[in-house]
Amino acid sequence: MSPKFAPPSATAIMLVTVTTNDLRAALANLPNPSADWLRATGFTASIGEMAALPNADGSIQAVYVGLGAKGQTRVRFGVAAAAAKLPAGTYVLDTILAGLALEEAALGLLLSLYQFDRYKAAPAQDLAFVAPAGIDAVRIEALAAGECLTRDLINTPAADMGPDELADAAQTLATQHGATMSIIQGDDLLAQNFPLIHTVGRASPRKPRLIDMSWGQSGPKLTLVGKGVCFDTGGLNLKPGASMGLMKKDMGGAATVLGLAHMIMALKVPLQLRVLIPAVENSVDGSAFRPGDVLNSRKGLTVEINNTDAEGRLVLADALALADEGKPDHIISIATLTGAARVAVGPDIAPFFTTDDAMACALPQAAAEVADPVWQMPFHDPYEAMIEPQIADLDNAPSGGFAGAITAALFLRRFVTDTPYTHFDIYGWNPTAAPARPKGGVGMGARAILAALPEVLGL
Template sequence: MTSSSPAPSHPDLLPAGPDAIPVRCVGIADWPEAEASLPPAQAAYARAIDFAPKAGRLALLPAADGRLAGALFGLGDVAAPGYDRLLPGRLPGLLPPGTYRIVVEGIDPADAALAWLLGSYRFGRYRTAAPERPRLVAPEGVDGAEIGRIAAAVSLGRDLVNTPANDLGPAEIEAAARALAERHGAAITVTSGEALARDFPLVHAVGAASPRAPRLIELAWGPEGAPAVILVGKGVAFDTGGLDIKPSAGMLLMKKDMGGAAAALAAADMVMGAGLALRLRVLIPAVENAVSGNAFRPGDVLASRAGLSVEIGNTDAEGRLILADALALADAARPDLLIDFATLTGAARVALGPDLPAFFTEDDALAGEIAEAGRSAIDPVWRMPLHIPYASLLESKVADLNNVSGGPFAGAITAALFLRRFAPETRAHVHFDLYGWNPSSKPGRPEGGEVQTARLVYALLKRRYG
């Protein structure tokens, strides 16, 4: 990659020390007792400024000598439906630089510490100087190393999504995967050139128009014979739409079209860092969907690794094409669990908005595990149906299937049904259709790239194989 080395994207949790400034996080129900326990001068000051523990409100408490003695942070009604457990993620943007410790009442201190680290993230690669940020010591009884690993993995993925396409193409996605593999002692292989055209023809066709060569990246970690888990991430470094070119407004965020690959790498980082008892493979088809004389065309009929022929109804539905070849490779291994991540359809965003990724699976028990993992990891998702009758919308008059339905309805479902055609033997298959971006800043979720579902998948795998 070009440009200077970025500043660290997030701080780690610090070891506890005597000079850490206390930040008391308190909800409405706990405020009377908390107020009564404050030193008299601080309680009087809180009353003088009419402090109430409304969600997100901060009060800095002065010491007698004018230094900062502590802070109060309002959590609001922590028992309310839909309460945001990442609310303490606002603190890094509110507090002055310094070293702090969180004192929480009514919420999990591990959630608060994770929220702080996620909220501390800043994409600083192109800034000459990063502002000093407040630091947090690990709350007592919390596994600070685990929380730090999760936050570091999220930052890795966010950095990849936020990096513009001039500095992040297929080769740079490969470099990120290689660096991750080296750090964790994983094996990595890359298929490109003539071997890619022969073995992964859809990946080759989608990436052929770009001067930046397409490739299939495979990372493998863990002992043979352990439960096999395969993660597949859509790695479209930039999506012009191909010959069905997007309007300019539709291209503005297309650097994030490799958000599925970023989520897969972030989840893999967490899994390998924790040493879970499984055999992990990560497959990333990495391409740029560009426009040139050798771009694939609407109406073309392309071969696939699975042997199915695909008529191209729209070149802007390229993500499902490259995933199809990767899923065929994964399906041949008969894994215990197959998960794919993709910024795949606008239809999923219309249905669920940017904050709630859709997921599809035929396995009802697995769907329940995913929903619970999303709740525990504060990484929510929503199940959508694999409505089999809609598969007829993908029929082609000249090939085994079309890559789009050609109509305005059920776009997320038909995309998921297309992918299922290429992994027919793996029932425990989950497809995540995610946005990969925070349109505006929320606690713990700064505006910009986001690796949705990565923490969920880690929580799921940790529960199964921890």
């Protein structure tokens, strides 16, 4: 279940936020016993620090939460950093925060309640948060629900989240919002000209498929394409065991796209949305595709296979070609595509490439406003030669090891010719627990995209 705000309550405990700059003044405004108590606890208002202020009967009068120094940006969701330390109860923010900072605090508190409890009994939820005055609670709950959907899908092991189950999750979302959905699977992919999706997934007993969801009858057209590789062995270029351990998250692009689609549909954003997810498992048997094979694509471009572990760009290529045929106003692909992207920016930033100047300007600004960091990477045209082998139109895995994220993005761009295009190369996993972001699957870039859409699409 996605976390929601608790109903207003006269007994809700105040969460009082204070910066280190304002701590002395805040203490001066309290009755002496209360101020003395906070001083005695050693409360300094550092980020995420909390101190409970008791009533005479021992109950909690208020909880003070530190915001750190004014303007400090080292920690996202700073208020939520205190959530894990809070005693049981229902809380409401009493804060100097306003506007976007208040929205971030409220969203962070909701996301701090997330638990992935599919495989074990979850502890009873003994914390609840009332929506603070001044926010759009419905919007914040929609953002939290989309993010929690993404987390649940990524966190689910591949045994229970294969192409079938990913399609079921998409169908559940479509039904929830009145969207339409179709699926092309198995050998029908060949019959309907999706050869790359079929080839990557054919070695698995779990049939490859293309999920196609549509919602909305008017407004600009947006197509989202998510990489749905539900498990990646690497194929015949088999990954070592240590590299295979997290490959349940290789459908993180699809999970993020579905989370973003929920946000768009729940908030009734006035656009026409299409979601395309090539869902496959990259497995090994006698029918697996081989290094050295030359494959055809939906667009007619041929691809030489130099590494079967560079399969994500192959399934995305056919889906992007279909997206481009629909002539939307913008195409966005999201994928856990390259380790090179993680080397470049680490696990906390969503790198993106775009052919659209409006998106290039809008995304970083929106990301800063909604605490969802992104960073633009270049479609560097001189590197095009690196993806052009001798015997085919394209190379799926250029040798040399340089600019891996860029060459992968350039490969994908070859399949979008008529439409403004943005590509995200995300990690989709939080390696260490952080405020509002437990260790495990995580959405990246979705809230930034949502916030940028009005400017990009003229909504």
